[in-house]
Amino acid sequence: MTVGSVLVTGGTGYIGSFTALALLEADYKVVIVDNLYNSSKECLNRIELISGKRPEHYTLDITDEPALDKVFDDHPDIDSVIHFAALKAVGESAEIPLEYYRVNVYGTICLLRSMTRHNVTNIVFSSSATVYGDATRFENMIPIPEHCPIGPTNPYGRTKATNELIITDHVEAQRNNAKKEGKSGDQWNAALLRYFNPAGSHPSGIMGEDPQGVPYNLLPLLAQVAVGKREKLLVFGDDYSSKDGTAIRDYIHILDLAAGHLVALNYLRDQHPGVRAWNLGTGKGSTVFEMIKSFSHAVGRDLPYEVVGRRAGDVLDLTANPKRANEELKWKAKLTLEDACEDLWRWTKNNPQGYRQQPPAEFLEK
Numbered sequence: 001m002t003v004g005s006v007l008v009t010g011g012t013g014y015i016g017s018f019t020a021l022a023l024l025e026a027d028y029k030v031v032i033v034d035n036l037y038n039s040s041k042e043c044l045n046r047i048e049l050i051s052g053k054r055p056e057h058y059t060l061d062i063t064d065e066p067a068l069d070k071v072f073d074d075h076p077d078i079d080s081v082i083h084f085a086a087l088k089a090v091g092e093s094a095e096i097p098l099e100y101y102r103v104n105v106y107g108t109i110c111l112l113r114s115m116t117r118h119n120v121t122n123i124v125f126s127s128s129a130t131v132y133g134d135a136t137r138f139e140n141m142i143p144i145p146e147h148c149p150i151g152p153t154n155p156y157g158r159t160k161a162t163n164e165l166i167i168t169d170h171v172e173a174q175r176n177n178a179k180k181e182g183k184s185g186d187q188w189n190a191a192l193l194r195y196f197n198p199a200g201s202h203p204s205g206i207m208g209e210d211p212q213g214v215p216y217n218l219l220p221l222l223a224q225v226a227v228g229k230r231e232k233l234l235v236f237g238d239d240y241s242s243k244d245g246t247a248i249r250d251y252i253h254i255l256d257l258a259a260g261h262l263v264a265l266n267y268l269r270d271q272h273p274g275v276r277a278w279n280l281g282t283g284k285g286s287t288v289f290e291m292i293k294s295f296s297h298a299v300g301r302d303l304p305y306e307v308v309g310r311r312a313g314d315v316l317d318l319t320a321n322p323k324r325a326n327e328e329l330k331w332k333a334k335l336t337l338e339d340a341c342e343d344l345w346r347w348t349k350n351n352p353q354g355y356r357q358q359p360p361a362e363f364l365e366k
């Protein structure tokens with residue numbers, strides 16, 4: 001028995017694959033569309049090893065509307081979409097902004113048009129804490145609440161903020177049009193999920209983040225230092241006004257983040273709230289030095305690092321106020337930074353080539 005059918009765009013990526021797993025474990029049917037630009041189909045095998053269920057996957061580009069139409073035609077039972085497919089490298093977005101707007105913004109327009117043609121009316125959107133920009137420019141906005149003014153500082157962040165507006169306008173228009181036709185108008189709903197810093201892997205050690213190129217996020221880079229692929233971590237600045245001088249982020253375990261998508265989807269389907277933004281974070285900030293310490297503890301030895309200058313565009317503090325999601329969605333991050341570090345290390349040790357290798361033997365023997 002399935003409880004519903006969901007299209008997951010970008011579902012072979014890091015957050016998408018964990019959300020697909022959470023959906024399957026909650027008895028949803030999952031159909032993934034992903035062009036495999038930054039992911040691999042091997043994660044489908046891993047999802048199946050863990051859950052005993054396999055999502056269906058179509059290799060397609062999110063800007064290919066006829067292909068999206070065909071997926072909805074093939075699966076008339078789909079009533080909701082979780083939309084992850086996007087380009088996400090902040091630095092690259094300043095070098096090729098048009099490509100970021102094409103994939104992230106035009107891709108979302110294509111998806112919304114195809115959804116509308118097929119009467120698929122719930123969308124959970126991967127937004128980002130990056131839409132807030134530097135919240136320390138305001139007084140009393142750390143930890144950051146959803147009413148903090150939006151002010152992204154790079155093209156990637158602007159594609160996310162633009163998508164929030166496009167989705168809001170479309171959902172409101174669809175609701176108003178339905179009311180004009182004498183219908184209730186509550187059919188269309190959207191969750192704008194603003195994630196803070198996703199971290200960690202599956203505790204089994206067979207599912208994790210597997211970026212295709214050079215990683216640029218703190219934890220994947222630390223993992224490379226731990227396995228000797230990188231000599232040391234470069235710490236971007238120790239002259240911030242934090243307790244140890246390094247910048248503060250809110251690292252949320254990937255399993256908690258995936259669970260947040262499930263509850264947001266259920267909320268849309270049950271409560272019909274219209275458009276609502278929720279922060280998904282723990283509410284607890286950690287510095288770069290604290291992260292190095294925590295991951296070194298998981299690895300069992302000190303990891304080498306060197307303090308260099310600040311990275312352009314970095315901000316002092318991105319810590320969530322997750323109260324709205326805690327209260328409305330009855331969702332709370334349960335796992336700790338230590339859990340994330342231990343799980344990441346298990347994944348890294350077990351899969352030195354990421355998904356470009358078979359899962360560890362003990363899983364295949366099962």
Ligand code: NAD
Pocket residue numbers: 009010011012013014015016033034035036037038039060061062063083084085086087088103107126127128129195196197198
């Ligand atoms: P990811 O790169 O692992 O996943 C994105 C997926 O989208 C990949 O599998 C990629 O192949 C696919 N994709 C890219 N372009 C596509 C296209 N044109 N057509 C179809 N598929 C395409 O990234 P992630 O970390 O899992 O992020 C998922 C979503 O969450 C993204 O929208 C990202 O912007 C957002 N987000 C990520 C973070 C983070 O730190 N990881 C934080 C906040 C928000």
Ligand code: WQD
Pocket residue numbers: 088090127128129130196197198216217218219221233234235236237247248249288311314318
């Ligand atoms: C974390 C901290 C760095 C690497 C990015 C995006 C954001 C969101 C999440 C998508 C910072 C420091 C890092 C290194 C370091 N993604 N650092 N040395 O910048 O908070 O957020 O990913 O929406 O939009 O900007 O994450 O992991 O890159 O950095 O010292 O080699 O680690 O300065 O303080 P960030 P990050």
